[in-house]
Amino acid sequence: DAKTTQPTSMDCAEGRAANLPCNHSTISGNEYVYWYRQIHSQGPQYIIHGLKNNETNEMASLIITEDRKSSTLILPHATLRDTAVYYCIVRVGNNDMRFGAGTRLTVKP
Amino acid sequence: DVKVTQSSRYLVKRTGEKVFLECVQDMDHENMFWYRQDPGLGLRLIYFSYDVKMKEKGDIPEGYSVSREKKERFSLILESASTNQTSMYLCASSLTLGIQQETQYFGPGTRLLVL
Numbered sequence: 001d002a003k004t005t006q007p008t009s010m011d012c013a014e015g016r017a018a019n020l021p022c023n024h025s026t027i028s029g030n031e032y033v034y035w036y037r038q039i040h041s042q043g044p045q046y047i048i049h050g051l052k053n054n055e056t057n058e059m060a061s062l063i064i065t066e067d068r069k070s071s072t073l074i075l076p077h078a079t080l081r082d083t084a085v086y087y088c089i090v091r092v093g094n095n096d097m098r099f100g101a102g103t104r105l106t107v108k109p
Numbered sequence: 110d111v112k113v114t115q116s117s118r119y120l121v122k123r124t125g126e127k128v129f130l131e132c133v134q135d136m137d138h139e140n141m142f143w144y145r146q147d148p149g150l151g152l153r154l155i156y157f158s159y160d161v162k163m164k165e166k167g168d169i170p171e172g173y174s175v176s177r178e179k180k181e182r183f184s185l186i187l188e189s190a191s192t193n194q195t196s197m198y199l200c201a202s203s204l205t206l207g208i209q210q211e212t213q214y215f216g217p218g219t220r221l222l223v224l
Contacts, residue, residue: 034212043113043199043215044152097142097201097213099152 003027004088009104012082018075020103022088025069031092033064035073036099037084044087044099047073078107112136113216115200120221128187130219132200139205141183142213143167143175145196152199158183159205190223197221 005023012018024033032051036044048055048062050071055062061074075082087102116131132141142157144167154167156175164175172194176184183202187194198219203211 036215041197041218041220043201043218046212046214049212097144097152097154099146101149101151 003090003098004100006086006088006100006103008101009106011106011108012075012078014080014107014109015077018078018082018105018107020073020075020086020088020105021070022072023070024088024090027068027090028092031090033062033068033071034089034091035060035062035086036089037082037086038102039081039084047086078105080107080109083107113200113202113214115198115216115219117219118217120219122187122190122221122223124191124223126187126190126223128190128221128223130185130187130198130200130221132183132185132202132216133181134183134200134202134214135181136202136204136214137180138202138214139180140203140211140213141177142201142203143173143183143185144199144201145169146199146218147196155185190221192223195221195223 032049034049035047038044048060050062064071085102085104087099113134122128143155144152146152153169155173158164158177174186200216201213203213
């Protein structure tokens with residue numbers, strides 16, 4: 001039972017912002033939205049998470065809609081090293097880490 | 110910076126061998142996890158541990174066991190490796206913060222091939 005829906009793939013020009021959408025229409029009130037990415041043959045890397053408010057850290061920004069049914073991960077200035085599969089996850093429990101297929105982001109020169 | 114390390118990046122074993130995968134974290138995290146990742150199936154939880162000497166089964170524990178003798182170390186054991194255990198194995202750790210969400214941090218993964 002997929003809790004999130006993401007596009008299969010996206011392209012972005014180097015230096016431009018990459019905006020990765022995620023739908024989570026059945027999210028419940030105590031579920032957080034997490035984003036991870038996985039570069040080929042490496043372990044998933046934590047990016048950011050949030051509950052209701054928009055969040056920003058050194059890697060990215062997370063915009064969550066007011067109804068919490070969707071969110072967008074923003075990489076403000078994408079580089080070639082940002083090419084990866086990006087996973088959006090909603091979770092409530094500590095062991096509830098369920099990765100779907102994610103979005104394959106390709107940053108092009 | 111959280112660091113989770115895994116003993117091997119690549120491993121080749123024969124069917125029937127006993128296989129040990131080691132994971133070490135350096136941030137004093139209480140919780141540790143073992144997953145496997147296969148194309149089209151995403152991450153699947155094998156076992157996790159909330160404390161030293163504690164273990165809980167995940168979604169697919171069959172054919173695996175674990176050991177947590179020290180807080181920083183969590184071992185995954187394949188008692189008798191089979192070809193269907195060929196996979197990418199990922200270790201993760203997280204802090205316990207009461208009921209608050211705990212971010213899981215992953216190691217680099219071990220790609221295991223069983224021949």
